[in-house]
Structures are given as C-alpha cells and as structure tokens.
Amino acid sequence: MTLTRPGLAAVLFDMDGTLVDSEKLWDVALKELAASYGGTLSDAARIAMVGSDATTSMRILHADLGQEWRDLDASSAWVERRMVELFRTGLVWRPGALGLLAAVRAAAIPTALVTSTARPLVDVALETLGPDNFDVVVAGNEVRSPKPDPEPYRMAARLLGVPIERCVAIEDSPAGVASALAAGAAVLGVPSEVPLDPAGGVHLLESLTGADLDLLAGLLGSVDVTR
Template sequence: MDGTLLDTEPLWGRAMEEFAVKVGTRMTPELRDSTMGNSSVDALTKVYDAALVPESGRDFDADEAWMVERVLAMFATDLRWRPGALAALDLVSAAEIPMVLVTNTIREVTDVMLDTLGRERFVASVCGDEVEAGKPEPHIYRRAAEIVGFAPGECLAFEDSPVGAAATHAAGVPAIVIPSAVPVPPKPTYSYRESLEGLTLDDLSAVFRGK
C-alpha cells in the first residue's frame, strides 16, 4: 500500500522526522531508510534506539497514537496515487484475479486509506498489527495466501521497499518490485519494474515463466 499503490512515504517521512525531534534525536537519511516499510513497533524502536531512550521511557501505545493522528491529518489533504497504480488495480480486477491488500500499516490507518483505494477491489486486507510479526517476517504474506486458498508460490506480490520485498522472499511469494525511495537488493524471487505504468497481464504471467 504505502509507496506501492499510494505515494504516502513522503508523508510518513515527515511524521517520522517530527517524532524523532519529539524524542530528542534527528532523522538522518540513514535512519529514515532503515525505517522504510517497517511495522510501527519496529520503526518506533529504531528511533528510540537512535535517541537513546531507555526501555522505561518507551511508550509505544501513546507514541503510535501520536503517529496515527499526524499521518491521518496529512492523508486527509495530500494522499496521491503512485504512477500506474490505479490502472494496475483495474487490470487485475477486470481479470477476476483475487487481490489481498498486505501492509505493515496498522488497521486503524489502513481502513482510512481503503476509502481511497476502494475496499471493494480486495477480497481481504491484512495489516501489520494482525499477525505475529510484520514485514520483513513472512507471516503477513503467508496469511494473505491462506485467505485466497493458494500456496505462497502460486501468488504474486507487489512491493516497493527492502523490508516488504524481504517478507515476500521469506514467505516464498514471487514479487514484482518497484523501488519507491530505497534500492531493493536483488533476490532470485524478485522481478523489477520502474513503475506500474503500462503493466499487462502478460507481465504478471511472465514472472511464473521465469522471464
């Protein structure tokens, strides 16, 4: 969702920069890159670590609520599609291929963004706070495959971040990777595109033909 379908990464970046200042550190480019695509807990933990916040001072619930409030305020006025994303969703939907929205974003935020994406496009959605551990662990993609009743290797994922792509690889799901802000190191299960613009059904089937 974030960075693949919707151009939300710059907005999350602004919220993360504000949070870093809030806890007494600076959001360096390296720190921001390391949090890209993370679950809320993982992203907050990395900023806490950078700010040397002791365990006793880490209020995950309150700080996650603060982040949610900030990003939803920004989403209300500046939520944009990634290039080709809307056409890609229409393509897959018209082919009657079941789609599951898989995101590390928590359910509270995802439900708001589904109003823009069109929740009717998806047979289900799985969020990072609904599995044992979010990306880069494989649980979220394995759950999505289970929902549609296919083996992971028979599914196809779209990802933009190293963390998200790593989750597909760990789950055994082939992926089309469209890097949005951070380069994604190659894996044998990844295919690469510069954007979703011009995507065809043949592009999807080519992944399973090994091309």
C-alpha cells in the same frame, strides 16, 4: 513431460510506497515526532524504517534519538493520529498503480492488500484505494510476526484460499520483498524510497506504468506436467 506456466491465482499488493505515494507523508509525521522529542531523525534511521511495522519503527526512532526509555505505544499512537490527518489530505496513487489494480480486478483475479500499517490507518487509506478493490486485507497489527517475516503474505494467500506459489506480490521495500520471497510468492519490485536488490529472482521496474497481466503471469515459474 511438458513445461507449462501455472495460472495467476492472486495479486498481493503492498500499500505504502507501492500503491500510494505515502512514504513522504510518513517522513513528515516521523520527523515531527522526533522534533517534539527535541531531536532530529537521521536519514539512516528513516531508511531503516521503510516497510517496517509501527513498533519496529518506533524502536528505531527512539534509538536514533538516544531515548530508548520512551514508550513505544505512545509514540506509535502519536504517529498514527498525525498520519490520519495526512492520509485524508495528501494521499496520492503511485504511477501506474491504479491502472494495474483496475486491470487485475477487471480480470476477476483475487487481490489482497498486505501492509505493515495498522488497521485503523489502513481503513483511512482505503477511502482512497477503494475497499472493494481488495478481497482480503492483512494489516500490520493483525499478524504475530510482521514483514520481513513471511507470515503476512502466507496469511493473505490462506485467506484467499490460493497457493502462495501462484501469487505475485508487488513491493517497494527490502523488508516487504524478503517477506514475500520467504512466503514463496513471485515478486515484482518497484523501488520507492529505498533501492532494491535484484538478487533472488525479483523482477524490478521503475514504476508500475506499463505493467500488465501478462507481465505478472510471466513471473510465475514453469512446472513439469505429464500428459
């Protein structure tokens, strides 16, 4: 028996807070919506939304304001319209993210964007991220069960035609980390607005600055092969 490390089959990138510094923009839209409803969004509720899909986030917001009777779809649509404006004027890369993405693409390693954000807003973000940087995009409204369920990452690997066990997912939120781990991917955590627990074998970095292909490949576990 010989221990060997399998090759890196794909890199699966989260978007908000991982590739782009967009959580602050979400703060703006969500607080404006709460204000329009005559309330103030609590810090605890905002933290609970990080990494969640639109429906879950609106349910948290309504409960936080004591207005559970409000229409989830109407609130989601309001936030999406406001976020389109904010994405087009204030979307910036997270430190090291563009360099790592460029290195992965230069090495011809398949990539996927796996996000809880809905497709219309993802398409706006791709104006900054570059649609050609991703072989596959899995948006929050394109899965039956969003993060922290493993479906988004399993779908990305399936669409790429690669085994999830040879993929590295890069995430900033507890929901995203839980999704990727449950799917079977190796996980690189880069906390943004919410701390991450290093338990479960998640490798944590303060930022993607200095992250490279060797680091990503090193996150894959060794396997026994018979010569």
